[in-house]
Amino acid sequence: MPELPEVETQVRDLQILVGHKILTVTTDTPKAFRPTFTIFQKCIEGKKILAIERRAKFLVFTLTKNWKMIVHFRMTGHFLLAKNSAPLEKCIRHFFQISGGTVLQFSDIRKFATLELVAPNTKSVSLEKLGVEPLDREFTFLKFREIIKKKKGKLKAFLLDQKNVVGIGNIYADEICFASSIHPAAEIQNLSEVDLKNVFREIKKQLKKGIRNRGTTIGEYVDACGQSGRNQLSLMAYKRHGQECQVCGTLLQKMKIVQRTTSFCPRCQIKI
């Protein structure tokens, strides 16, 4: 599941496309495009890529005359850089022919991913409601405390909600809770100042570690060159229910929080 580190890794790999033109776009899954594939194709072909950036779990391509292409990978989407249009994987849905001979392929097993075209001087609805970027300098502990103090509910639900802090999904949420030694179902209101400091520190730490490891590969995520990430090799909690805690040896348990499978250590993460 591409979360902040996986999207960030892809964005960094795709920088070689900046300055190049999108010549053609083809698809066998037109449903993925907004507003429609026909309009998307008509407006995007011939435009130059001026910048590729990440905002939350979105990739934002800035094109000629400030047109934008906003991509969300959802569960299984990812880009692949290729030399020609021979599919590098089974589930290639879209092809972008780029000037200079590169083909940008888009793979997406479950067809949940979306590619949205945004006209100049138009706001993208999807980017409007997003919360703060956890790796920005302006995301300080004071800022974090200000955000979380306004909220009620379970810690994991807070971490997953993109209106609070962006970029955290099921994998990193479990890792952040574990590394903070806080139960994922702990009520936010019951967290102490020390707890908040730990959560704040681990949000930054776990996401940075994910980026350093070029992402977490569970199932299908790969970088733009088709290589797996390495972060799955050092996970402490995510999907480890039934296995021993690597700190205390207790068997990790699982539960559902906001419909998400959640793994945690009942001894290290004492419920508050």
Added chain:
DNA sequence: CGGACGGCCTGGGAGC
């Protein structure tokens, strides 16, 4: 307003 839940999808694994 907010929490719960269904829908979107497909491949892989479990169970029979």
Added chain:
DNA sequence: TGCTCCCAGGCCGTCC
């Protein structure tokens, strides 16, 4: 071996 069923999950829309 082969069939069916269930599950994974980000995000949105709907309902209570």
